[in-house]
Amino acid sequence: xxxxxxxxxxxxxxxxxxxxxxxxxxxxxxxxxxxxxxxxxxxxxxxxxxxxxxxxxxxxxxxxxxxxxxxxxxxxxxxxxxxxxxxxxxxxxxxxxxxxxxxxxxxxxxxxxxxxxxxxxxxxxxxxxxxxxxxxxxxxxxxxxxxxxxxxxxxxxxxxxxxxxxxxxxxxxxxxxxxxxxxxxxxxxxxxxxxxxxxxxxxxxxxxxxxxxxxxxxxxxxxxxxxxxxxxxxxxxxxxxxxxxxxxxxxxxxxxxxxxxxxxxxxxxxxxxxxxxxxxxxxxxxxxxxxxxxxxxxxxxxxxxxxxxxxxxxxxxxxxxxxxxxxxxxxxxxxxxxxxxxxxxxxxxxxxxxxxxxxxxxxxxxxxxxxxxxxxxxxxxxxxxxxxxxxxxxxxxxxxxxxxxxxxxxxxxxxxxxxxxxxxxxxxxxxxxxxxxxxxxxxxxxxxxxxxxxxxxxxxxxxxxxxxxxx
Amino acid sequence: xxxxxxxxxxxxxxxxxxxxxxxxxxxxxxxxxxxxxxxxxxxxxxxxxxxxxxxxxxxxxxxxxxxxxxxxxxxxxxxxxxxxxxxxxxxxxxxxxxxxxxxxxxxxxxxxxxxxxxxxxxxxxxxxxxxxxxxxxxxxxxxxxxxxxxxxxxxxxxxxxxxxxxxxxxxxxxxxxxxxxxxxxxxxxxxxxxxxxxxxxxxxxxxxxxxxxxxxxxxxxxxxxxxx
Numbered sequence: 001x002x003x004x005x006x007x008x009x010x011x012x013x014x015x016x017x018x019x020x021x022x023x024x025x026x027x028x029x030x031x032x033x034x035x036x037x038x039x040x041x042x043x044x045x046x047x048x049x050x051x052x053x054x055x056x057x058x059x060x061x062x063x064x065x066x067x068x069x070x071x072x073x074x075x076x077x078x079x080x081x082x083x084x085x086x087x088x089x090x091x092x093x094x095x096x097x098x099x100x101x102x103x104x105x106x107x108x109x110x111x112x113x114x115x116x117x118x119x120x121x122x123x124x125x126x127x128x129x130x131x132x133x134x135x136x137x138x139x140x141x142x143x144x145x146x147x148x149x150x151x152x153x154x155x156x157x158x159x160x161x162x163x164x165x166x167x168x169x170x171x172x173x174x175x176x177x178x179x180x181x182x183x184x185x186x187x188x189x190x191x192x193x194x195x196x197x198x199x200x201x202x203x204x205x206x207x208x209x210x211x212x213x214x215x216x217x218x219x220x221x222x223x224x225x226x227x228x229x230x231x232x233x234x235x236x237x238x239x240x241x242x243x244x245x246x247x248x249x250x251x252x253x254x255x256x257x258x259x260x261x262x263x264x265x266x267x268x269x270x271x272x273x274x275x276x277x278x279x280x281x282x283x284x285x286x287x288x289x290x291x292x293x294x295x296x297x298x299x300x301x302x303x304x305x306x307x308x309x310x311x312x313x314x315x316x317x318x319x320x321x322x323x324x325x326x327x328x329x330x331x332x333x334x335x336x337x338x339x340x341x342x343x344x345x346x347x348x349x350x351x352x353x354x355x356x357x358x359x360x361x362x363x364x365x366x367x368x369x370x371x372x373x374x375x376x377x378x379x380x381x382x383x384x385x386x387x388x389x390x391x392x393x394x395x396x397x398x399x400x401x402x403x404x405x406x407x408x409x410x411x412x413x414x415x416x417x418x419x420x421x422x423x424x425x426x427x428x429x430x431x432x433x434x435x436x437x438x439x440x441x442x443x444x445x446x447x448x449x450x451x452x453x454x455x456x457x458x459x460x461x462x463x464x465x466x467x468x469x470x471x
Numbered sequence: 472x473x474x475x476x477x478x479x480x481x482x483x484x485x486x487x488x489x490x491x492x493x494x495x496x497x498x499x500x501x502x503x504x505x506x507x508x509x510x511x512x513x514x515x516x517x518x519x520x521x522x523x524x525x526x527x528x529x530x531x532x533x534x535x536x537x538x539x540x541x542x543x544x545x546x547x548x549x550x551x552x553x554x555x556x557x558x559x560x561x562x563x564x565x566x567x568x569x570x571x572x573x574x575x576x577x578x579x580x581x582x583x584x585x586x587x588x589x590x591x592x593x594x595x596x597x598x599x600x601x602x603x604x605x606x607x608x609x610x611x612x613x614x615x616x617x618x619x620x621x622x623x624x625x626x627x628x629x630x631x632x633x634x635x636x637x638x639x640x641x642x643x644x645x646x647x648x649x650x651x652x653x654x655x656x657x658x659x660x661x662x663x664x665x666x667x668x669x670x671x672x673x674x675x676x677x678x679x680x681x682x683x684x685x686x687x688x689x690x691x692x693x694x695x696x697x698x699x
Contacts, residue, residue, distance in 0.1 A: 009570035364566040367527050368627070369555020369583050371548055465527045469562070 003374065007381035014354075018386055021350045025390025025445060026397070028343035032336050032441045033398040034431070038405065039332045041432035043325050045409075047318070049253035053127045055317040056095075056283035057294050060085075063310045065280060071100040071235050074278040075309055082282070084304050090286050090297045095122040096279040098269040102232030102240065104212075104262055106220040113216065113260045115230065117269020120203050126285045129263070130201040132250040134214055136167040137197045145194040151187060154178040161413055166197070166214050168251045175408060199224060199248050204265055209247040215259035217249045224249065230262070235275035242272045255420075255427075291315075336441075344448045351383065351452045355459050362460060363468025376457040383456065387449040391442055405431030474634050474667050475501040475524060480533030482519050482690075493519040494530070495690030501635065504665040506658060508672050508681035516690040517671035518639055524669065525558050525637045526550050538634055555583055559628030559666070561638035565620040567612040573623045574599065574608040580631045598626035601663075602656050618649025625657055635667035642674045654680050 011018050051057060065073040077096045085094055098117035103110055124130045138146075143159045158177045167173040170188060179187050202209050210228065212220075222228065226246050234240035244264065252258040270276050286297060298311040305311070315322060355362075365375055409430035412420050420427035482494035493516045501507065509517050522528040523535060526542045535542050537557060545553055554560075567576045577595040586594075599605040602622040604615075612620050621641060628636045638657075642650035658680060661668050670677050678684055686694040 006570065013570050360564075360566070361568070364560075364562065365568070366551060367525065367554065368560055369551055369580055371551055373548075374583075466522050469527070 003378050003381060007378045007385060010378065011382050011385050017350060017353070021347065021386050022390040022393070024343050024346040025387055026394040028339055029391055029394030029441055029445055030398050032339055032444075033394065033438060034401050034405075035332065035336060036437050036441065037398070037402045037431040037433075038410070038429055039329065040435075040437060041406065041409070041430040043329070044432055045253075045428065045430055046321065046325070047314075050257075050318055050321060051314050053129075053132070053252050053254055054257055055314055056126055057286050057289045057314045058284040058298055059312045059317060060282040060284065060305075060309055061280070061312055063308055066310075066312055066316070069099075069280070071098070071233075071273050071275060071278075071280060074098065074235070074275055074280045075306075076277050077279045077282060081304075081306065085282075085284065085301055088297060088301055090288055090293060091301075092285040092287050093122055093125055095119060095126045095283040095285060096266060097123075097281050097283060098266050098273065098275060098278060099280045100232065100240075100269075100273055102230040102262070102272075104216075104220070105229045105231070106222045106226065109220050111216060111219055111260065113230070113262045114257065115232070115269060115272070116261060116263050117266040117272075118263055119266055120201065120206070120263075123263075124201065126283055129211070129250060132168050132252060133199045133201060133211075134166045134197045134249045134251055135169055135199065136173050136191060136195045138162050138165050138167075138195050140164070142195040146191070149190050149194070151190065152178070152183070155187065164218075166249075166251050176411065197249075202247050202263075202265065204267065206247060206265060207268060208242070208244050209264070210244040210268075211248040211250050211263040212246055213258040213261040214249050214251040215255060216261065217246070219259065222246055228262070230272065232273075234273040235278065238274040240272045240274065242268075244268075253428075340444055340448065343445070344451075347387075347448055347452050348455070351456050354379075354382075355456060359463075359468045359471040362463055363465050363471065366463055367465050367469065372461050372463060376460040379456050379460060380453045383449060383453050387445065391445055395438065395442065399434070402431045402434060405429075406433055472503045473500050474503050474505075474538060475499070476534075476536040477524070478534045478536075480520075480523060480530045480535060482516075482523060482528065483531045492690050494523065497533075497687075497690070497692055499685065499692065499695070501667055501669065503634075503667060504661060505667045505669070505683055506661050506681055507668070507683040507685060508670045508678050509685045509687060510672060510678055511687035511693075515687040517687055519690075520687065521637050521639050521669070521671045525560060526554050555580060556631065557634045559631070559633040559636035561621070561624050561628050561636060561641045563640040563643045565612070565617070565624050565644075567620055567623060567627070569612050572609050572611055573604060573615065576612070576623055577626045577630050580627065584631055594630060595626075598629060601660060602626045603652075616649070618645050618652060621645060621649070621653055622656060625653065625660070629660055629664060629666060632664065633666065635669060638668065638670045638672075640672055640674070641670065642672070642677060647676070650674065650676055 062075040104113040232240045412427040417427035484491040
């Protein structure tokens with residue numbers, strides 16, 4: 001009889017214990033993988049949102065701007081410098097921005113705002129701004145109208161959940177309202193009729209016209225065509241004031257920016273702040289955004305950098321977010337650690353029970369001539385079988401959840417959603433598709449198993465035959 | 472021909488307060504094909520002596536030679552190997568391997584000895600027939616009665632044709648009919664296979680069938696009588 005065959009049979013002699021042990025490993029790995037995939041997926045989405053809608057992967061700034069983000073620390077953008085940077089193989093385009101603060105006032109409300117002077121055409125290539133324009137808004141009036149239409153019950157129920165929500169495109173709207181692809185041709189025209197939102201992007205000729213964040217528009221209670229007054233401090237203490245008409249409303253995935261951003265053309269911003277030819281940053285849109293490649297690009301361009309300017313990469317630009325994520329990540333790791341600790345105790349409990357239960361059998365086997373090393377090998381195989389059973393089942397069971405969660409992320413609505421937004425987080429939590437973190441979880445469970453194997457092997461090698469036979 | 476030679480063997484257990492002389496200066500020889508019973512009251516040292524004979528325990532002093540090999544000179548793994556090749560064990564509680572069938576239990580030691588499949592099968596069926604259980608070859612221990620399990624245990628002990636078989640109270644858990652059947656089988660195999668059987672027992676039926684009766688008291692041999 002082969003060791004493998006004997007181990008397999010031993011495994012099933014106490015079916016219930018084997019199933020409970022395998023189940024404990026299964027649940028540990030399943031929950032750890034799903035928890036980790038949501039956590040990493042949320043971080044990934046947050047990073048992508050903030051980087052792709054705001055900071056970019058690499059920015060050129062005046063050297064003091066990072067510590068003191070004031071318009072006084074802006075710099076002159078020369079065409080020669082832009083041309084030199086553009087020559088680099090990893091640089092796609094260069095997008096200058098003039099960013100400052102202002103009080104923005106509508107008819108009845110005022111709010112502190114970030115004013116972003118941008119080149120609309122280039123900006124949309126970096127931050128995909130034009131696709132973020134609001135296309136649908138489920139106002140009370142729109143929802144009331146839709147309830148009168150012939151729509152699936154599931155969609156009608158979802159309408160109340162997403163009341164007052166705005167959508168930049170049909171994709172998210174269809175997922176949230178539970179509209180299947182095959183029904184979209186029929187339902188989308190009805191939705192457009194009641195909830196469609198007229199909106200348009202701007203260009204460099206749109207003088208005195210602005211785009212504003214969706215959350216800011218809701219706070220100020222303004223819509224397309226309404227007027228905003230901006231008052232602030234300009235370059236070197238000059239006063240800055242202007243009247244602007246809202247041309248579009250964009251929904252940004254970073255709530256902390258969505259509730260305070262006003263976009264205008266960079267020429268308008270330069271005029272508002274009295275800073276001709278100036279920029280507070282130039283975002284470098286890169287072909288390859290891998291961390292190493294970003295750093296290499298910055299290194300290459302350092303040689304042709306003017307004395308007063310420096311590069312800031314996405315890590316430096318989002319240091320606060322990274323710290324927040326680190327803290328959150330650690331708490332997640334502690335949770336998973338506790339989970340594994342419970343499982344480790346479970347596995348050790350099983351091993352101890354098994355060793356105690358089979359002491360006499362082990363004594364008998366050694367007395368009739370089975371070497372202790374061979375016996376330890378059989379028991380090791382039993383433990384590995386049960387462990388792998390749990391690991392493989394856990395990994396397989398997690399895959400549909402992780403893939404589904406990636407396509408259909410959890411969306412927090414109501415108070416919980418608002419709470420997320422208050423903390424500056426996007427209330428959407430997708431999963432991260434299987435990656436290295438899968439290997440890590442499997443590795444940790446294997447480590448627990450290896451410790452259990454070492455423990456059982458040590459016990460078996462130290463068996464006293466006469467004492468064991470008396471057990 | 473001497474199979475076992477025991478010379479002035481002592482086994483002393485030192486617990487924290489009391490020193491126990493479990494085997495107290497025993498000297499004995501066992502010849503080939505003997506059918507011997509070691510008797511004596513509880514605590515007289517029967518099981519300890521059997522453990523020493525089987526190399527499961529080592530003497531505090533004295534010498535045990537099996538076919539001329541001094542067990543105390545063997546390393547732990549050599550001792551296990553030696554037991555596998557030379558000694559058969561029959562335990563009071565049968566101690567069959569629960570996940571193996573009757574035939575697989577008998578073949579287990581031959582498997583450890585890496586015997587060929589054909590030889591294993593031939594020997595296991597020969598023994599199954601000898602113990603009258605050839606129709607239960609595929610049954611697991613849980614499907615066999617106590618008497619049947621002990622018969623399989625005897626077959627397992629004989630599978631590798633050992634020099635001798637040690638049986639510790641083999642009939643203690645059996646009813647009288649099963650015990651008689653088992654003893655008849657062991658006596659028959661003792662004759663046919665020329666293998667020495669040494670029992671530790673309280674059972675008068677075993678004592679009645681034994682050809683040699685060794686009585687122990689307080690770890691000492693107080694009588695050694697041959698009945699034939």
